[in-house]
Amino acid sequence: MKSKDLILQELKTNLVEAFKSTDENAIAQAFTPFAEAIQANVMEEVKAYQASNDSSILTKRGVHQLTASEDKFYQTMVSNMVSSDPRQAFSTLPLAYPETIIDNVISDIKEAHPLLNAINFTNTTILTKMIVNAQGAQLAVWGAINSAITAEMSGAIGQIDLALCKLSAFMPISKDMLVLSASWIDAYVRGVLAESIALALEVAIVDGTGKDMPIGMNRSVADNVVVTGGVYPKKTAMVVANLNPLTFGAIAGKLASAPNGKQRPVSKILMLVNPTDYFTRVFPNTTIRALDGTYSYNVLPFPTEIIQSTAVVVGTAIFGLADKYFMGIGAGTLGGKVEYSDDFKWLDDQRVYLTKMYGNGKALDDNAFILADISTMTASELTVSVSNVVKTKEQA
Incomplete structure (x- = not known):
């Protein structure tokens, strides 16, 4: 029962x-x-x-x-x-x-x-x-009140x-x-x-x-977006095959580009993923086994909040700035x-x-969220080994 x-x-x-x-x-x-x-x-x-x-x-x-x-x-x-x-x-x-x-x-x-x-x-x-x-x-600008300020x-x-x-x-x-x-x-x-x-x-x-x-x-809200019958088109998916620092740097770089050529600091990223993808793709790539046999999970190269959601389509993920969604x-x-x-x-x-x-x-802007294609992301087991520690020390 x-x-x-x-x-x-x-x-x-x-x-x-x-x-x-x-x-x-x-x-x-x-x-x-x-x-x-x-x-x-x-x-x-x-x-x-x-x-x-x-x-x-x-x-x-x-x-x-x-x-x-x-x-x-x-x-x-x-x-x-x-x-x-x-x-x-x-x-x-x-x-x-x-x-x-x-x-x-x-x-x-x-x-x-x-x-x-x-x-x-x-x-x-x-x-x-x-x-x-x-x-x-910012919604405040230093300078004289003129047409440039209005623009x-x-x-x-x-x-x-x-x-x-x-x-x-x-x-x-x-x-x-x-x-x-x-x-x-x-x-x-x-x-x-x-x-x-x-x-x-x-x-x-x-x-x-x-x-x-x-x-x-996962929809485009750009100023020039073409809305058909009230439906906003989906964003073009960014292929994310791994979760290494280079990949996360590229993701954070996109999110840091505010509209109109502005830049903004990114202190934390939101990652939404289907539960199936989380356990078969994300979890194996973010879980590290330490020398003492214990595990740490959701380890990423940048502060990230990972949230499982059944609303996310399998094979995709969403990266973004949580406070930019109203x-x-x-x-x-x-x-x-x-x-x-x-x-x-x-x-x-x-x-x-x-x-x-x-x-x-x-x-609140089109660059605040990224639709990602994670279908090619494969599982990998991460461990902290003695050789890795030694190698790091030698390189230092």
Whole structure:
């Protein structure tokens, strides 16, 4: 019999594949068993807590004291759910998530998903547009106020439309759950939103087309890029056959070239790779066995954060500057409202609700990320041998 964790992981994998397909029906179908699994886990933990009164269960699930606005939100939501006509009840109430709930969701996401913790990830609930430094260069220039200064600053300020992309999350809620306290319902809602949003965002951040979704790191955002039907083209892949200092120097050199001929320091590189490639290509090339028999892994010639992501296509990797990818998501002025859904009438003893989050994301400049072809990278075992040490000393 499969464990709960294994089942949930399989459901997550199915949801990721659905997000990759961009098929709304497939996404909706994958959402339901995923949310039901989270709901079942919450209900089990509720029963365990009621039986033992063990506060560690609350900590494990992330149940916390709600603010007044959060408590009012959930109390209102539950009263509408138990209504004889929930569709009508929800249609007449502007029920939107308080900003603090989105803050908590983003916090949960960052803790569990390294990629989303590494990038510039922001709650944009009260915003519709975000002004960004598009060129990665300074936005102040010494000198007289004249046309030359205007030209220097031109193109340095960009704008990201946060209302352009919509992310829908389905939440089946059973009648049993409606008798729980607002704090437990909050734990369930945050669990569904955090995991589903994280999985959807990771796919979009890596490989988003830009059409009704964020623009992925592997896409070109150059000023002269040709966008066809709203879809941004993929970058031309740089062949990376090894991870030696010369190769990393070439990668860092590309990343150090900011737009408009500017240069920028590079202190750390982000490397995204598919789990399969990590263990068959990257891991063998970054793991060193010392003289005492111990191993050190993820050893690279330059400070690098390696993150595994199933959103990355096998045979490829992405190198870049994590803070140069902006992602904003929140309820926004257009969304965050919980709605009754008729999409799953066949579900027994529970109703399904839908919430729409708004946001957008893109690399702040085209040179901030490199798409790499690592298909020719072969595994090699690295060891620190006595002969190597002696040779180094002799050369010195």
